[in-house]
Every structure is written in C-alpha cells, then in structure tokens.
Amino acid sequence: MTEKRRPGRPRGAASERLASGKRGARVTLTIDGESVRKRVQLETADPAVAAVKIEKLQAAELAAEPSPSADTFGEVALVVFAERAERGVHRVDIEKGRVDNHVLPFVGKLVTVPFGDRVLSAITPKEVFELLAHKRDEGYSLEQLKKIKTALGYVFRHAGLDTMTKVAMPPMAAALKKSRAVASDEVLLAYLAWEHPEARHRAAVRMRQAMSAVSRCIGGQRTNDLHVATWQDNLLIPEVGEPDFSEVWVPRTKKQAPQLLETPEGVRPMLRLWWEWSGRPRTGPVFPLIRGDHAGEVREVQDSHAEALRRDLRRALGIERWDADFGKGQRGPQGRWVPGRAPTAKEKALFEEGRYTLPVDFHSWRRAWSQGLRKAGANVQTSAAITGHASDLRAHGRYLESPTEAMVVPAGAVPNIGRLLAETHGGVLKNRNDIERARVDSNHRPLASEGNPEAVLKGFSQSEASPPHHENDEETTGDDSAGRNPRTELPSLGEALTDLVTRAMKEGDLLLAKELFAVVERRRAQLPDNVRPLDAARKGKS
Numbered sequence: 001m002t003e004k005r006r007p008g009r010p011r012g013a014a015s016e017r018l019a020s021g022k023r024g025a026r027v028t029l030t031i032d033g034e035s036v037r038k039r040v041q042l043e044t045a046d047p048a049v050a051a052v053k054i055e056k057l058q059a060a061e062l063a064a065e066p067s068p069s070a071d072t073f074g075e076v077a078l079v080v081f082a083e084r085a086e087r088g089v090h091r092v093d094i095e096k097g098r099v100d101n102h103v104l105p106f107v108g109k110l111v112t113v114p115f116g117d118r119v120l121s122a123i124t125p126k127e128v129f130e131l132l133a134h135k136r137d138e139g140y141s142l143e144q145l146k147k148i149k150t151a152l153g154y155v156f157r158h159a160g161l162d163t164m165t166k167v168a169m170p171p172m173a174a175a176l177k178k179s180r181a182v183a184s185d186e187v188l189l190a191y192l193a194w195e196h197p198e199a200r201h202r203a204a205v206r207m208r209q210a211m212s213a214v215s216r217c218i219g220g221q222r223t224n225d226l227h228v229a230t231w232q233d234n235l236l237i238p239e240v241g242e243p244d245f246s247e248v249w250v251p252r253t254k255k256q257a258p259q260l261l262e263t264p265e266g267v268r269p270m271l272r273l274w275w276e277w278s279g280r281p282r283t284g285p286v287f288p289l290i291r292g293d294h295a296g297e298v299r300e301v302q303d304s305h306a307e308a309l310r311r312d313l314r315r316a317l318g319i320e321r322w323d324a325d326f327g328k329g330q331r332g333p334q335g336r337w338v339p340g341r342a343p344t345a346k347e348k349a350l351f352e353e354g355r356y357t358l359p360v361d362f363h364s365w366r367r368a369w370s371q372g373l374r375k376a377g378a379n380v381q382t383s384a385a386i387t388g389h390a391s392d393l394r395a396h397g398r399y400l401e402s403p404t405e406a407m408v409v410p411a412g413a414v415p416n417i418g419r420l421l422a423e424t425h426g427g428v429l430k431n432r433n434d435i436e437r438a439r440v441d442s443n444h445r446p447l448a449s450e451g452n453p454e455a456v457l458k459g460f461s462q463s464e465a466s467p468p469h470h471e472n473d474e475e476t477t478g479d480d481s482a483g484r485n486p487r488t489e490l491p492s493l494g495e496a497l498t499d500l501v502t503r504a505m506k507e508g509d510l511l512l513a514k515e516l517f518a519v520v521e522r523r524r525a526q527l528p529d530n531v532r533p534l535d536a537a538r539k540g541k542s
Contacts, residue, residue, distance in 0.1 A: 015042060015050035023050035027057055073123065073155060074104050074116030080158045098151045106131050120159050125167045128152065133170040139178040139358055145169060181349045181360045182367045187313065188216055192270070194316035197324070197335070203277075203290050205312060208305055210274035211287055212365055217267040219250040219259060220369030220387045223362050227299040228253060229286040235271065237282050245271040252388050261386065306361035310351050313360070319343050319351075 015023040023042045040057070042050040081096040089095075104116030108130040111118065115131060132145050140148075146169070153165040183191075192213060196205045215221045221229075231237040234249045245268045250259045263271065275281070285298045314320045321340035327333060343351070350360045366387070373383040383389075 015047055015054060017045075021045055023047060025050065025054050027054065071119045071121060072116065073118050073120050076120050076159055077104070077116070077155045080155050084154070095151045095154070098148050099155070102135060102148055103131065103152060106134065108134065120155070121161070123164070125164060128164060128167045129170060132167070136170050136172060141177075142169070142172050178353075178356055178358045180358045180364060180367065182364045182371065183313065183350060183360050184346075185216075185368070185372075187317070187350070188212060188365075188368075191313055191316045194312075196315075197322045204308070206274070206277055207287055207290060208309060208312060210270060210277075211305070211362075212309070213267060213270045215362070215365035216368050216372075217264055218248060219261050220366040221250055222253065222366060222388075223303070223305065224253040225251045226287050227285070227303070230284060231275075231281050231286055232283045234258075235275075235286060237275070239282060243272075243275070244268075245275075250388075254388070256388055259386065259388070304362070306359075309362050310359060314351060317343070317347060319347065 015025045018024045018041065022045050024039060025042060026037060026039050028037050042053045044050050044053065077096075077099050081092055081099070084092045084095070104114060106115040107113070108115075108127060110124075110127050110130055115123075115127070118127075128149075132149060135145055135148060149165075149167070149169070156162070156164040192209055196202045211223075211226050214226060215223075219225075228251050229235070234251060235243065235245065236247060236249070237243045245263050248261060248263055248271075250261050252258055274286075278286075284296065287299075288296050289299055290296075315322075315337065318340045319342075320337045322335055323338045324335045326336045326338075348354075349357050353359055370383060370387050370389075373387070
C-alpha cells in the first residue's frame with residue numbers, strides 16, 4: 001500500500017539522459033499555490049552532479065512549504081476575521097463568535113482532535129457534516145446552522161478550498177426541536193425586588209435588572225440593542241433639566257430603523273432609578289462596561305448575559321441562598337451561596353435543559369414581550385411591527401412559543417366530561433364492575449356528546465339513589481336475566497333538586513344549578529301527565 005504524499009512535496013526523482021546528451025528529471029513543484037509535475041533540465045551530463053541538483057530542488061521546495069502550525073483551522077480563522085474586521089464588515093464579531101464558540105472546540109467521533117487544532121488541508125467534508133449534525137442535535141435551528149456554515153466558508157475559501165463550502169446540510173427532520181424557556185412576569189418582579197447581599201456585586205446585578213426590565217417592557221429589545229443605546233439619543237436625556245422618560249427611541253441593530261415608542265407608565269420609575277444609580281449622566285451608553293480599563297465605554301463585542309441571568313434568578317427565587325456565617329472569624333472571603341429550597345417544575349425548566357425545552361437566556365425577555373402583546377389582544381401585524389419583526393411574521397410566530405406556560409384550549413372546544421362524571425358517578429368509576437355496569441346498564445345513560453340536560457338529570461337521579469333493592473328479584477324479565485340491571489326507584493323531585501343544588505354549589509357552578517333547576521321544574525309540571533311512577537307500573541304487573 002503506497003503512502004499518501006503531502007501536497008507540494010516533490011517525489012524522489014532519478015535523472016535520465018536526454019537526446020541532447022544532458023541529464024534531466026521529472027519533479028513535482030509548487031507553482032502559484034498548485035502542485036504540478038514538471039520535467040526540468042539539469043544542464044549537466046554527469047549523473048552525480050544531476051543527483052545533487054535534484055536534491056537542491058527538493059530542499060528548496062520543502063523550504064517553501066508553510067509550517068504545519070500555520071495551517072491549523074484556528075490560526076487561519078484568526079487571520080480571516082482580522083482581515084474582515086479591517087475592511088469594516090458588519091457584525092464580524094458575531095461571525096467570529098460563532099467560530100470561537102461552536103467550531104473551534106468541537107471534538108467529533110471521526111477525529112479526536114479539536115476542530116480548531118486540525119490542519120486545515122486535512123479536514124474532510126465528513127468532519128464538517130458531523131459538526132453541523134452535532135449542532136442540529138443540540139437543538140440549533142436550520143437558520144443557525146446556515147450561519148455557522150457561512151462562517152466556515154470564509155475560512156475555507158481563504159485557503160482555496162472552495163469545495164469544502166459545498167457540504168450538504170444535515171436533515172433537520174432528525175432533530176428534536178426544543179423551545180426556549182420564558183420567565184413569567186412574576187419571576188421578573190421577584191428579580192427586580194431582589195438585591196445582592198454583597199455591595200461589590202450590586203452594580204452588575206442592577207444593570208442586568210434594568211436591562212431585563214427594559215427588554216421585557218419596551219419593544220422587546222435585543223441584547224445588542226441595549227448595548228448600543230445612549231442616554232442622549234435613545235432615552236432623550238436633555239442637556240439641562242429633569243427627564244420624564246415618557247418616550248424612548250428603540251435601536252434596532254439587525255438592519256432596521258430605530259422606533260420611537262411611548263414608555264409604559266409602570267416602567268418609567270425603573271428607568272429613572274437606573275439613571276440615578278448611574279450618576280445622572282447626560283451622555284454616553286446606557287448600559288456600559290462596568291469593569292476593567294474600558295469601564296464606562298460602549299461594548300464593542302457581543303456579550304452574553306445568559307449564565308449571569310440564570311444565576312441571578314436562582315438567587316432571587318430562593319433556590320440558592322446566602323450563607324453569611326461561612327468563614328466568620330477566619331481570614332479570607334466571608335459568606336457564600338449554598339443550596340436553598342427545591343425548585344418547582346416550572347422553575348426547573350428555567351435553569352435546566354429538558355427533553356423539550358432549553359434553559360432561559362437573556363433573549364427570553366424579548367419572547368416574553370411578544371407573548372405579552374398577544375395576551376393583551378394586540379393583532380399579529382401590530383405586535384410584529386413594534387417588536388421589530390415587521391418583515392418576518394414567521395419569526396414573530398416562533399417568539400410566541402412558551403414551553404413553560406401551557407396553551408389554553410378555547411372554551412367549548414371539548415365536552416365537559418369531568419362534570420358529567422361528577423353528576424353520574426360521583427367523579428370516578430370505582431372498579432371494573434362499575435365500568436361493566438355502565439356499559440350494559442339498562443338505564444341507558446346518555447353520552448356526553450348528546451348534551452341533553454334532562455338526560456343528565458335522569459342519569460344523575462338514578463345513579464345517586466340509595467343502593468338498589470329490587471322487588472321480586474326472582475321474577476326478573478328476560479332482558480334482566482341477560483345481564484341487565486332492573487330499574488331502580490326514582491327519588492322524589494325535591495330530593496333530587498336539593499342534591500343537585502348542593503353539588504353545583506360545591507363546584508361553584510351557579511349557572512349549572514340554575515339550568516338544572518329549570519329542568520326539574522319542567523319535569524315537575526310534566527310528570528303527572530306523561531310519566532307513570534315506576535313502582536306503580538311494577539305493582540300493575542304484579
């Protein structure tokens with residue numbers, strides 16, 4: 001089995017005698033970045049001198065090859081995105097972030113080396129496909145996979161590997177789509193009411209609290225929208241005097257025009273409080289960097305607040321609590337966070353990935369804004385417009401998904417089976433005998449789909465009577481001997497009315513009680529003319 005040669009490395013070549021009497025050889029050379037096989041004249045007739053010249057050609061070719069370390073995907077990617085940044089490409093930091101976060105650290109099953117450390121020319125289409133399939137299985141959408149693939153394409157094209165950009169996308173049907181959890185308004189209010197016990201951490205927490213309130217309540221602003229907002233341009237802080245925060249310009253960083261929105265009354269105190277906490281500035285970023293050499297400046301790169309937000313929410317909800325006694329009387333830090341109460345099922349969905357859900361992130365406040373508009377009765381066009389989705393209603397529809405809040409089934413879409421069971425069987429069928437008796441009962445109680453209040457009353461009055469006692473059990477009819485139960489004696493209408501009203505009042509269903517009362521009154525008026533008492537009919541037979 002022959003060993004594969006590296007591109008650009010000349011083969012070992014022996015000289016041969018040409019027609020002119022001099023020596024020549026066929027060697028592989030790299031010309032304009034491509035390896036070609038070429039016949040060269042060595043300008044000597046001496047085989048020994050020709051061999052020396054061939055060795056020099058090979059040595060020069062090897063020296064011209066780039067070092068393997070410069071060919072790694074990570075190093076080429078660093079050069080590519082630095083060049084794109086110099087050209088002023090829009091949102092190049094986000095493109096680089098996708099490569100840094102999703103591509104460079106990936107380790108697949110085909111090669112157990114991080115993708116960023118792989119020699120660029122040695123990466124195969126199967127490895128790229130495996131990377132995209134892995135991200136699909138993690139819950140990323142088709143649009144997100146396309147963006148990752150686009151960022152990969154910049155690196156491969158820079159190296160002249162255009163064929164690597166034509167790798168097929170993995171089939172999305174194999175992925176289980178997961179929805180991002182959304183924090184409720186109750187969670188937001190609990191978060192805003194909480195204060196970090198350590199003064200040195202309060203500035204960062206207060207900024208995240210203010211950002212959460214603004215994103216949830218003013219236009220569903222994205223994280224980058226908040227990062228670029230300024231006091232003078234977006235919150236309209238005057239050069240002199242007190243601001244009223246009645247209107248704000250919402251920046252839209254995804255190639256959309258800013259929007260002027262009226263600030264809800266309930267949010268204005270939060271804006272004023274953050275302004276006071278920030279030192280009543282007149283200019284500058286609303287949510288700047290707060291630490292380091294660039295404190296107070298606009299954030300130049302896209303920062304994620306997801307993990308910090310989840311940490312804050314766990315503490316604000318009491319799932320983690322501050323143990324102030326830890327380390328007392330000792331050198332070093334005082335106090336620490338320890339586990340608090342157990343989270344509820346809905347709270348757990350906020351912090352942990354489930355089979356169908358992803359944990360909450362900062363973008364969830366934007367989803368909460370969209371869902372709040374729907375609950376308030378705003379139509380889809382208006383909601384999409386003031387959310388910044390005016391050109392993409394499908395994207396707006398995805399924001400309305402909430403895995404932590406059950407969708408409400410419209411009233412009247414399904415029959416009230418529970419109420420029927422409560423009226424006919426006291427809430428449950430206690431055992432298999434009851435089920436069989438209900439199936440073959442000679443009383444023929446109505447189905448829920450019939451929706452007949454009088455039939456419901458009839459079934460209730462029969463099933464709620466005292467335990468059946470039959471006169472002349474030995475004289476059952478042919479139908480009774482076939483497995484059917486003889487009819488029981490109806491209670492009086494007064495007893496049925498009392499029982500019905502009592503049950504309806506316990507259920508809090510006054511409308512049902514009123515309807516059943518009307519049915520009883522009609523039956524009271526019709527009974528003497530249309531219905532023979534059951535016990536009288538039996539006595540007539542005897």
